[in-house]
Amino acid sequence: MKRFHYALITAAFAALLLSACGSADTDTAGSSGDNSLVVLNYGKYLDSSAIKMFEQETGIKIKLEEYESPEEMYTKFSAGSISYDVVCTSDYMVERLIHEGKVAPIDFSSFSYYKNLDPAILAAAEVFDPQNQYSMPYFYGTLGILYNTTMVSEEETDLRDALSLLVEQKPLVYAYYVDETADEMIAGNAALALVYSGEAATAMESNADLSYTVPKEGSNLWIDSWFIPADSTHKENAEKFLDFLCREDVAMLNFDYVCYATPNQAVVDALDEDTRNDTTIFPPDDVFANCTVYKQLGSDTTELYSYLWKTLKSE
DSSP, X not given: OOOOOOOBOOOSSOOOBOOOOXXXXXXXXXXXXXXXXXXXXXXXXXXXXXXXXXXXXXXXXXXXXXXXXXXXXXXXXXXXSSOOSEEEEEHHHHHHHHHTTOEEOOOGGGOSSGGGBOHHHHHHHTTTSGGGOSEEEEEEEEEEEEEETTTSOSOOOOOOOHHHHHHHHGGGOSOOSXXXXXXXXXXXXXXXXXXXXXXXXXXXHHOTTEEEEOOTTOOBEEEEEEEEETTOSOHHHHHHHHHHHHSHHHHHHHHHHHOSBOSBHHHHHHSOHHHHTOTTTSOOHHHHHHOBOOOOOOHHHHHHHHHHHHHHHHO
8 A cells, every 4th residue: 555645743753744756657537428437546555355246246347546645546537538437535635625626525325335334433534524414434543653562671761852853864774665664674674664554564573673663652544445436427337336346255355455444343243362462553542542633734834844845845
């Protein structure tokens, strides 16, 4: 999974302003007259077998576009060159697009499997989508510290000046982006890294020396959600697709593929006890309650974060 935010994160060793840009392979989008569905999603965030199942069961052809960061998604989405029918992105970006009037309400009353979603996750999603009218949670998790137990102790210290510390430590940094940092941790090159919980769980499977913690002061609870653009030309197909994703067998396929916490309670109930009690993947209640869902920042704050990130990269 590729998830990046512009954000200033308080953590033991420093703070990291997260962003990314890049390109994704594209397929030609269909017209409103055909039986298709143009999906825009994070890279490696949907099991290909689930796509094939949906196409075989419905006769609807999925045309998948991928991106790396919410900011890249916003650029692609706003360009208007492709008419997207259903989009998955991060909490604060969903909120931004709702405020811009670019998101259509979803008729969940027509869904057969929406009832599988955990009410606690739906309640948390109301931070960016009050009353859950415009979006549907897909995966969630925490942002925390992946550390090598042979290199660092479990004690943490307070963060003072994020930018100056980051600049000072820059010669020691192997990588800034989540996928890259997880790879460095697996290889044993770095002592600790700021990562999303799913990357941490995968890395820990590959390196027994690794452990994951969420700062006791709190951190980010992220929720990636689907929405239907207001100008979607296949809204009925989009709602069929979202309902399909809520089905237990489909949600289980995607959980096994992505390895992030699923809001699908039917899937959670069907997991083996070890997986269900894995606190790296599924944050315990006290951690869940102590984390904050990101909201869309004002333009001035966004510009400041962008400036600080560019300053760090240029030093």
